[in-house]
Amino acid sequence: MLARLHRAFERVLEWVVIVLLLLLALEVVLGVVYRYLGNPIAWYDEIASVLLAWVTYYGAALAALKRAHIGVPGFIAALSARPRLAAVLFGEACVLTFFALLAWYGGRVLQLLSGDTLATVDLPVLVTQSVIPLGALLFIAAELLILPETLRDGRRHRRTAAADGVDL
Amino acid sequence: MSALVLFIAILALIAINVPIAIALGVVAVVAMVASHGSEALLNLPLVMYTGATSFPLIAIPLFILAGAIMNASGISRRLVALASALLGFIRGALAMVSIGASLFFAEISGSAVADVAALGSILIPAMKRKGYSKEFAAAVVSSSATLAVIIPPSIPMILYAAMADTSVVKLFVAGIIPGVLGGLLLMAVSYWFAVKNDFPVEQAFQLKRVWTTFREAAWALLLPLIILGGIFGGVVTATEGAALAVIAALLIGVVIYRELDWTHLKQAMIEGGIQTAVVMLLVAASALLGTYLTEIQAPQKLAAAVAQLTDNRYLVLALLNLLFLVLGLFLHSAAAIILVVPVVMPLVQTVGIDPVHFGLIVTVNLGIGQQTPPVASVLMTACSIAKSDIWETSKVNVYFIGVLLLVLILVTYIPAIPMSLVHVFYG
Numbered sequence: 001m002l003a004r005l006h007r008a009f010e011r012v013l014e015w016v017v018i019v020l021l022l023l024l025a026l027e028v029v030l031g032v033v034y035r036y037l038g039n040p041i042a043w044y045d046e047i048a049s050v051l052l053a054w055v056t057y058y059g060a061a062l063a064a065l066k067r068a069h070i071g072v073p074g075f076i077a078a079l080s081a082r083p084r085l086a087a088v089l090f091g092e093a094c095v096l097t098f099f100a101l102l103a104w105y106g107g108r109v110l111q112l113l114s115g116d117t118l119a120t121v122d123l124p125v126l127v128t129q130s131v132i133p134l135g136a137l138l139f140i141a142a143e144l145l146i147l148p149e150t151l152r153d154g155r156r157h158r159r160t161a162a163a164d165g166v167d168l
Numbered sequence: 169m170s171a172l173v174l175f176i177a178i179l180a181l182i183a184i185n186v187p188i189a190i191a192l193g194v195v196a197v198v199a200m201v202a203s204h205g206s207e208a209l210l211n212l213p214l215v216m217y218t219g220a221t222s223f224p225l226i227a228i229p230l231f232i233l234a235g236a237i238m239n240a241s242g243i244s245r246r247l248v249a250l251a252s253a254l255l256g257f258i259r260g261a262l263a264m265v266s267i268g269a270s271l272f273f274a275e276i277s278g279s280a281v282a283d284v285a286a287l288g289s290i291l292i293p294a295m296k297r298k299g300y301s302k303e304f305a306a307a308v309v310s311s312s313a314t315l316a317v318i319i320p321p322s323i324p325m326i327l328y329a330a331m332a333d334t335s336v337v338k339l340f341v342a343g344i345i346p347g348v349l350g351g352l353l354l355m356a357v358s359y360w361f362a363v364k365n366d367f368p369v370e371q372a373f374q375l376k377r378v379w380t381t382f383r384e385a386a387w388a389l390l391l392p393l394i395i396l397g398g399i400f401g402g403v404v405t406a407t408e409g410a411a412l413a414v415i416a417a418l419l420i421g422v423v424i425y426r427e428l429d430w431t432h433l434k435q436a437m438i439e440g441g442i443q444t445a446v447v448m449l450l451v452a453a454s455a456l457l458g459t460y461l462t463e464i465q466a467p468q469k470l471a472a473a474v475a476q477l478t479d480n481r482y483l484v485l486a487l488l489n490l491l492f493l494v495l496g497l498f499l500h501s502a503a504a505i506i507l508v509v510p511v512v513m514p515l516v517q518t519v520g521i522d523p524v525h526f527g528l529i530v531t532v533n534l535g536i537g538q539q540t541p542p543v544a545s546v547l548m549t550a551c552s553i554a555k556s557d558i559w560e561t562s563k564v565n566v567y568f569i570g571v572l573l574l575v576l577i578l579v580t581y582i583p584a585i586p587m588s589l590v591h592v593f594y595g
Binding site for chain 1 (some may be wrong): 183184186192216319369411412415437438441450486501502542545
């Protein structure tokens, strides 16, 4: 059950990220082409930046699900069982609290911004900024989905890699 | 809260394996609440949002996407064939080919991890079949992949330029001579290894073969060169050039080579999206912490404190190099750039170091960091392809790392090596 939910959540986020990336590429290309045709699109920079923020937060939830955020697991791997589990629990609490605050205050800011639109195009800021509370909630969902895995690793002494996450 | 307390808190969270981006965020939130009360948290979503909207950084996902598409359309194989026709007659040919192909691949890809994955999967098995040790095969492919971040385009340079608020185009130009120099020096060490171990030659040099393989690879080589030319000439910005590179890559894959592998491409796009998100979340979180650090003037105080000890530029450069080399042992390059560059920039400017010159130093330095375990993303990718042990491979790689260190010293203390082309182009 949990495994199926995990897989479905992963699939959806993967497609969201792919579509956003392709939209981003297409949008920047259109911006360049129109400018050279002497007919620049006014909203090109602003929308491209919005798309980047969306890739960031939807992608961040996907990265959490795949445990791809850059971290340093080497030190706690060297601890004995009890302190290691305590450290894992404390770390997890930090992550969840941070995104809970981000979701809560993100929601409050949306209320304050309702009615505003972007500078160059008639798009409500409510839509563009919604990525913060939504992305934060998705991040929390991802963390909870992999929580059993995280705890299992915390309990069991496991030879871990010196670093987690992707590099460039 | 003093900067030192913040720094210790961040280190403590990182030590218990809280992702670095979130460690920065958590400490920034505590600092904000401690100094301005909980209402300051209304700024949290605003800064986390604007921090992720930096227009120049759009070039990162676009260059990753372009590289992924090119790689899914059989370009690596063609570049290897061309390098093989050009360099196959030299002793230890496959090692030469791997460095040569890396030099070509570097003008398409801005990521050393992408380079080592693409070329390593072709060249490491080939080298093992020809009797090269798996450790040597992994080491040579791994260290030559560093050229991908030194030669333009380069994703770490895009990131540095955004964090240091300097010209990414000038950085790209500054990378050309050090990159080619690094390639030649790596070839020299490879040749020494080949003679010592009696590695084989591949094939006699034939002009006809060079021409056939060049015609096959020409699209993949020339289109990126035209796009880079457009960026250098100021016709397009780096971000726009990156978008054109995506279109060029699709054109090459779908229309010209007609062998775009969709499953591979989909996977590469997901990975590219994740890489982008991971880096951008770090950027946004560092913007959050940055607003607080600026408030307490921490970078300026650090600059003043160091400048009081010494204003000798060479000494400051040596210290910064040492700092980045140590960080490179434990951190991925993107994390090191985002964490350190904003903090040390005032110091760099106080002692009169050109930010473009410093950018090259940081790039080469962190390229070395990707080779030095325990945290060595590029070396680890090569070792997992070669199925070799990281520490055994490092015993061979240490010679190549030596070469890269030599390049770092040259780039640091002879500014003309990176900067002369910049001065020629941009005065």
